[in-house]
Amino acid sequence: MGYFKIENGIVVNAIVASAEFINTIEGTYIESQEGFGIGDTYDGTSLTKINTGPTEEEIAIEIKEQAKDWRNFELEKTDSRSAASDDPQHDTIIVYRQALRDWPSTSDFPDTKPTL
């Protein structure tokens, strides 16, 4: 079983121990709870997670920016081949590059990438 050591309202350590052992040591311990850990706060009744991550909106923006990075990288990679009319995949590459350019304005963006 897991226990949190509490000092000044903060989880300062997490240990694995039996209830019998916890009763023999000094300090304030509470049973650990899933999803919480060292650094979180305890008000005497409940735990509060102190981590705060980016918002869903920030995540969505980042996903789109990374998708555009990937799109630009793919365009860069296929640029010379699109200019080589003797490339056996020339026509396919032209179509692929157009799909890459159109991708940000489609409903597939950013989750489903165009494929060559």
Place this chain on the structure above:
Amino acid sequence: MSNFSTFFPVPGGGGGGGILNEEVFTTSGSFDPAAKGLSIGDKVSLFICGGGGGGNTYKYNQATGGSGGLVKQGTFTLTSTSAIPVNIGAGGTTVSQNGLFGGVGGLTSVSGSGVSLAASGGNGGWSTYTVSNSGNASPGMSVGPHWGATAGYSGSGYQSVASSAGPGVNGYGAGGFAKSTAVANGSGAISIGTYAMQGTGGGSGTGGGVGMPGIVKIYY
């Protein structure tokens, strides 16, 4: 009862020899010197490891495995034969949200009767979208025995930049694996953490999890 001082006799001392006794703790408890037949002045040797850091199971994009718990060793002379508390650090919790770190592993400690040794837990692993063009995981980032693996995204395109997790010390306190869906082949980063010995960091990214609790071995 054999003890450390008979196994490693002091200069000018007599013979000694034999195999040390060992008590292993994977959950907190007490080491009782008196019950082991030890006396004040006898020596005990410790090998301890903190809890492994937890992983972030968020599947995108760059990921770093949780660090393994620190390993420490030491030899001490007993100043008392009172029971010595042994606290085993728990593994860090896992999170599944972009941009957050997994939980820190718990501190493993042994303190009392002349013995004092502590090993901190590993830091949690990471998974994020937020470093698209800078601060990417880089090959060779995992250079220490406890460091978590890295896997992830390179700003100029999707490519594997995975590096292996640290192997720990005698397998304890190894770094956790990292696996990002942006990495086509993260296998280089997932081989160590899967041993899951005590103190191993939790994996991050796809298939990640919590860290492993620490361990204490006492030789006497």
